[in-house]
Amino acid sequence: MSTTAFDSQKLFAELEKHDYLFFTGKPEISDIEYDHLHAEARSVEPNHPYFNKVGYKVVDGSIAHIIPMLSTEKAYSYDEVSKWLAKVEKAREQLNYPTTLIKCTPKLDGVAACYDADNRTLATRNDGGSGANISQLLDLNLTIIGDASQSGAGEIVVNNDFFNKYLSEHFANPLSAVAGLVTSQTPNRHLQFALSQGAIELVLFKDLDCAQFIDIADATSTNLEALELKCREIESIYAIDGVVFQVANEMVKNHMGTATTYHRWQIAKKVRGEDYRTSVTDIIFQIGRTGKHSPVLCYNDVIMKGATHNRATAHHCGSLLVRGIGIGSEISVTKSGEIIPFVTQVHTHGEPAIPTHCLCCETELVWSYDKESKNPTFLTCPNEGCESRIERSIIHHFKTLKINGFGDKTVKKLVDKLELTTLSDVYSLTLNDYLSAGVGIGDATNLITDIKKATTSPxxxxxxxxxxxxxxxxxxxxxxxxxxxxxxxxxxxxxxxxxxxxxxxxxxxxxxxxxxxxxxxxxxxxxxxxxxxxxxxxxAAIEAQSLLESSTSSLAGKRVVFTGKCSKGRDDMGSEAESYGLIHQKRVTADTDILVYGEKAGETKLQAARNKGVTVITEADYRQQL
CATH class of the missing domain: 1.10.150.20 (5' to 3' exonuclease, C-terminal subdomain)
Structure with missing residues (x-):
């Protein structure tokens, strides 16, 4: 067995590269391959700052979303879906709700976008809070499937028949065509033709008419698979990469809530790629920031989609024991990116060769166990002074705070040469310290300047x-x-x-x-x-409360939403409202008190708010009461 510690940051560098390639219309791997690479990175460092983002962040030209656009948690088997259903059932029981429906819709394989009907804007999902402004597509004959008078999230896709007939020679797949479209101010002639023919469409999720429903009590794997097959009938029109199961009952959805980057009340069931059979020849280990030693299986070369691969993830050391994977084991893998594919099946078992001591600091490793199955899972180095853990901690710290420059090579120099023991040691380093560690004077000066700027800024x-x-x-x-x-x-x-x-x-x-x-x-x-x-x-909460108590406005404490073209931008309207003690909301919800509308506000949206009991007033009336 090799005892070389594999640098987990290569995984995240690979993910960042594929994010960039996808959002510039030049993807090198399939969506499924990307998802498996994503899963591998999460198994190594689940709290890495990479996972705090939703999509590829745009620098400028962005538009704030009128509704949050979070990622969707993913599953590749109905066992994983069943675990999610158990969480839904627990939420239902906590509410003492009699039952709940599960909704199944196709997961369209395109580019997610947020459509604002009132302001006639369109933005990509990107980081979930705002996205790249692609409103120009609305003027280039982008076809909207659904009620165009109502705002909502959707997916930009290309009609399959049209793609196969006119675009397949110019793009790897329908997704790459759409990805190229949204990143270009001037689409090439092939995409311009597709737009002119109405073949590129924004499908609004709220208006998908192929949704299937099932009572959670009937949600067996067999019945869910039948729903999936029914939803997949749309595959004749659009490319899809799975289905989405979500809670249909609003009370249960609200109770389950959201995590930082995804809704807990929905999950995407996706499909694995083609399997390839091979033999394990060696096992090496990645050491993550928290000290977890995650195994990587080396195997005889297999050619997947024209490329040679010889490594796959086993997720954690416990998996080696539970699945009986050792040198000589026969396994099946599916391609999951250029670094580490995914093991789908173990055909013949072997004796796992698992380290007992940290590959970096030689501290005895500690097992953790699954609380339900009691099976061993992660094998972790408990030594907080482990150099590998310190390096990963420093990188995570500065990346989270958006202080640039603390990459793998620089941090390794600092830890090796200066014998840093904690991430906070960096804050006492002088210019001479950086130079003695081998950091160039220009880089060292920038690092010190960036830290000082961060420590003196809010x-x-x-x-x-x-x-x-x-x-x-x-x-x-x-x-x-x-x-x-x-x-x-x-x-x-x-x-x-x-x-x-x-x-x-x-x-x-x-x-x-x-x-x-x-x-x-x-x-x-x-x-x-x-x-x-x-x-x-x-x-911040006290300040908001103080504004509320000191405000003389009759609207203080009210929850307000703005729509249409007002005298100020939506964010400025919101800030002004908060200064008077109001609570600004991005969209109308069950607890919204007031909807203020300006010019070109959609009547359908105004009526929908009235139906919810929301007071709907013009901006002029609002300012008079303010």
Missing amino acids: MPDYLLLGSLGIGKLGRGSSKKLLAVHRIDTLKEISRNDILSIKDFGNVTSDNTFMAMQTTKGNDLSILLENYQSIIHTQD
């Missing part, structure tokens, strides 16, 4: 906490925690204090409490000393 407390890399404590969970406890008191609170917070379970509570008693707690103290302008979550 910094949200939840970003600081999330940057520590505590297991299961990302930015969203950090914000929830800091809404209850100030960041400078976290070392003093108990495990039960944390556990009592909504959505905090045993694992997150244990991880957070223990981290505050060890190195991470010391790191936090040093960060609090260095960052001079911390924006506290609690203070």
Whole structure:
């Protein structure tokens, strides 16, 4: 067995590369291959800052979405779907709701977009909150499938028959054609022709007429598969890469809520690629930021879609034991990117060769176990002083805070030459320290300047906490925690204090409490000393409450949404409303009080708001009451 530690950051570099290639219309791998690469990276470093984004971030020319456009959690088997259904059932029981329906729709294989009917704009999903402005497509004969008078999310796709007849010689697949279209201000002549013929369409999800429904009590694998087959009938018209199951009942959906990047009330069931059979020749290990040793299987070369591959992921060391994978094992793999494909089946078993000590620092490794099956899962180095863990922690920290320059090579130099033991050690480094570690004077000067700029600029407390890399404590969970406890008191609170917070379970509570008693707690103290302008979550809430109490407006405390063309941009209207003590919402919900409309507001949207009991007024009436 090889004892070479595989650099997990190569996985994330590969993902970033394929993100860029996809959003510039030049994808090198299929969607399925990308998803498996994505799954491999998540198994190695589930809290890596890469997973805090939803899509490929645009730098400028962006439009804020009128509704959040989050990613969809993915499954590749009905066993995985069943686990999701168990969470739905638990939510239903907690609400004491008699039953709930599960909705099944096709997962169109195109580019997700947000359509604003009132302002006639269109934007790609990108990071979920805003996207690239592609409104020009609306003037280039982009066909809208659904009610164009109503805003909503949808998928830009190309008609299959048209693609096969006119575009297949110029693009690898329908998705690459659409991806190229949305990243070009001037579509090439082939795409212009497709637009002129109405062959490129925006299909609004809300108006898909092929949805299938099933009671959760009847949602067996057999019945769900039948629904999937029914939904796949649309494949004759559009390319699809699976189906989406989601909760149809609004109360259950609201109860399940959302994670940072995806809705908990839906899951995409996708299809694996073609399997290839081969033999395991060696096993090497990747060491992640939290010390997890994740196995990579080396196998005899197989040619997948014209490329030679010889590595696959086994996800975690426990999988080697449970599945009986060792050198000489016969396995089937499916291509999942240029680095690490995915193991789909084990045909003949072998004796797993698993390390007992860390491949970096030689500390004895510790097993963790699945709480339901009791099977072993991850094998982790508990030594917080492990160089590999320190390097990964530093990279994660500065990437989360958007401080550039701390890449793999630079951080390795700092840890090796300066013997750094924690991420907070970086904040005491001088120019001479950087130079003695082999960092060039230009890069060293930039790093010091960027750190100083960050420490003297306003910094949200939840970003600081999330940057520590505590297991299961990302930015969203950090914000929830800091809404209850100030960041400078976290070392003093108990495990039960944390556990009592909504959505905090045993694992997150244990991880957070223990981290505050060890190195991470010391790191936090040093960060609090260095960052001079911390924006506290609690203070922001208090300020909003103060504005509400001091406001003399009769509308103070009301929840307001703006639509149509008002005298100011939507964000400026929202900021102004908040200064008067109102609560600005992006879209009309069940608790919205007022919908303010300007010019060119859609009457259908206004009537829909009235039907929900929302007060609908003009901007002029709104300003008179303000």
